[in-house]
Amino acid sequence: MDSPAPAIQPLALPALHASHGGCWIDDARSGSAREIGKGAAIVAAADTPLIVLNAPLVASRLGYPDLSGLDLLELFAFVFPARFVVPTPRGLAHALDLPGPELQGDAGVPAFLRLAAAALLAETARPEWQEREGAWTVLQTLARLHWPWAPLLAQTVRRPERAERWLFARLPEWEEAAPRAQPAQIVLDPTAIAARLAAIAGSDAEDRPAQRAFAQEAGHAFAPRGRSREPHVVLAQAGTGTGKTLGYLAPGSLWSAASGGTVWVSTYTKALQRQLRRESRRAFADRPKDQRPAVVVRKGRENYLCLLNLEDALQGGFQGRPAILAQLVARWAAYSQDGDMIGGDLPGWLGTLFRRRGIAALTDQRGECIYAACPHYRKCFIERAARASAEADLVIANHALVMINAARGRETGSQPTRIVFDEGHHVFDAADSTFAAALTGAETIELRRWVIGPEGKSRGRRRGLAARLADVASYDEDGARAITRAREAAEALPGEGWLARIGEGTPSGPIETLLAATRGVVHARDESGGQEAGYGLETEAAGLDGAYIAVAGAAQDALEALRQPLARIGTRLDAILADPPDWLDGAARARIEGARGSIQWRCDLLSGWIALLARLGGPADPDFVDWLAVDRSEGREWDVGLHRRYLDPMKPFAATVLAPAHGVLMTSATLCDRNLGEHDWESAIVRSGVRHLSIEPRRFAVDSPFDYASQAEVLIVTDVPRGDIAALAGAYARLIEASGGGALGLFTAIRRLRAVHGRIVDRLARAGLPLYAQHVDPIDTGTLVDIFRDEPRASLLGTDALRDGVDVPGESLRLVVMEQVPWPKPSILHRARRLAGGGQTHDDAIIRARLAQAFGRLIRSDRDRGAFVVLSAAFPSRLIGAFPAGTPVRRVTLDVALQSIAGSVSGQNATNPVIPPDPANGVAAPTTSGNPA
């Protein structure tokens, strides 16, 4: 971004900044900011529009939810759509190339906000403003919507001389391409793999023998397959820092160039997707501009903007503040790289500024796409992404999408056959969710809406099945009858207000009656005595009485009455596609193929539900775990239903993903359980699904090149009493103070996270140590991690998602604190798997994996240093194997831990030399009073 003109003066409007350390206002008259109380800040904000940064965050700091004002983030989204910014004063300063406010601390922020506002407005007056096109048109609508920035922008955004191309005219159309030939069968030459790796690593790369060995091993996954349904499978455990990304991209890019095929790389986290997008540029030479890209990031369709939904929102579907959001999204869509709204180039913070589920309503969440009947079909981001991935050399996707594509087969245009599962330790959990069945109120009402369409006062473009298939109905009598029958049968599904009705005991229809009975059983069997009020309740789907079984039977009949006509419609559509009538041009065919895919998906869903109900009252199926549940959050029930999971979800994974593939590489730093320092390959094989095929996987392991003995330390703190929130909070505060921030705090319960945050956040803020928290701050998780990465003195508290989703090399992360041993949640599903998996052995493997993943956040490069603290005296020694070989592990008091951390931060690092391990268990004894397990 070019530097703004140096003569920029702060905007002559007041600005407010609120942190946990206090509130500061710059009234644009006195020339400096003054500290004010929260009450005075609220009065000031109610009197006059103030410039703020992130209004929901300021509102939560003030305890004043109605706060509105001139939010700089909204202005940024208008001026620079699709550009990245960390939504903090420091991040904004960096994005705008302005001097940051750090030197003056919080008191300097209001003046900086006024300067940043002026810089953004000035940008729109510059002839070089790159995002000018469309701005004037959108601004006219925003002015009518009384967007507070509109009058100021009206002074700087010039009316264009010619009418601007509006979004839907501006977006390019995608082209159909001829189907791709099947890939040639290639045997990769080891010398060529080594040369490729050297070329993409670059001449200045350090020599990494482990990476070279990894690349050779990965090459085996691309060999021609010898027998049908017997893919080459390579399991590769590679410690952090091996360089495995380039290690598999080297043979992968060689294979795709020589064979003409597509390699799929599947990840779990968005952080790795971003890294892959960067690193793959070196491995896959890009194609000429007029061709489709060689590397494509592919997501589930619910991630992308649906242009038809956006058009509806712009034309009155959204009112008030959401209507402003729709205009800002339209600005973004015109400049977006790929229309990805979740983790793509739409700022993650944009949706939370509007405090509504507006973003989700702009995607195609419910599979209601009308394909070629849509006026934007030829410009649709989702269709473009599907075509691009069919022709790409490398597709970067996530585990769930790869599994869904393999299971449903449509969407991609081609089945993934050469797959690299990076972050392979998450494949089990992804398969568990993908192959699950949930017959719940939330799921069934979605199906009703999909079949029937809008009811009552609903508005928008959504249409029912009958409207979507009107041309089929007029052409095919049998199909028309099936559509009518499906429409009637869907009336049996829960409708609006179902949750209130079953709560009041007045369910309507057989499925609501089943849900009401389910709720009754779950509550009747609950033995928590209300202690766990606010959390979900569940009970086994066993020992159910005759009345419940009868209700379930009636529900099963109702679902079957819907499944049959849907299956019939599917058959009729197949017949039309096989023997096409005159009117079936390319566009109509695409729409019918789309409808066929989504009908098959619903038939499979219904079959799963019917099978679940059919088992009730009979002998349990050993392949499945079934239970009834009431989902609650913060004391409020939000869903009720029956659930089914595979006891081993790798069984369907092996059948639908592994068996049809030709080659699969599964890799991770924590693929194998590490007990007593040994690689447990049996656990890796079980969790890869390979044992369900008659093949032997190749195994490969390489340790991390990092020197954990000098770079890291594990401190097990023995004197923070379990269950004492005040002591826990005090420990967190002192640890964060000792490290000067840069701490990632991991919790196993949201309740404890909030309690700790509430007790320490003000104290830390006053010491200049900002503390952010998932489930507390109104900021999405991805943005929280961006903020944490950008502010070396910031700390972040969170739960499971942060255990894997944080990739922060360098200074910003130097301390990881776990509040306790991450025991598995004692659910019905866990109990069944524990029983099948060897009891304690099963649990220990889960905990070691979690500890290893959490520890893995700490050391991301050979320059990183840091401490890993577990605040639990009851830390069993058998879990120590979770940490990489050579990592010093000590049991210490909190005081000793604090000295050690402060010492290493200040560079002294010798206040507490590592005590030699106790030969009995490999763990050093506490240095002062402690309580070793």
Ligand code: SF4
């Ligand atoms: S083709 Fe489907 S997903 Fe794409 S814009 Fe149209 S309705 Fe939305």
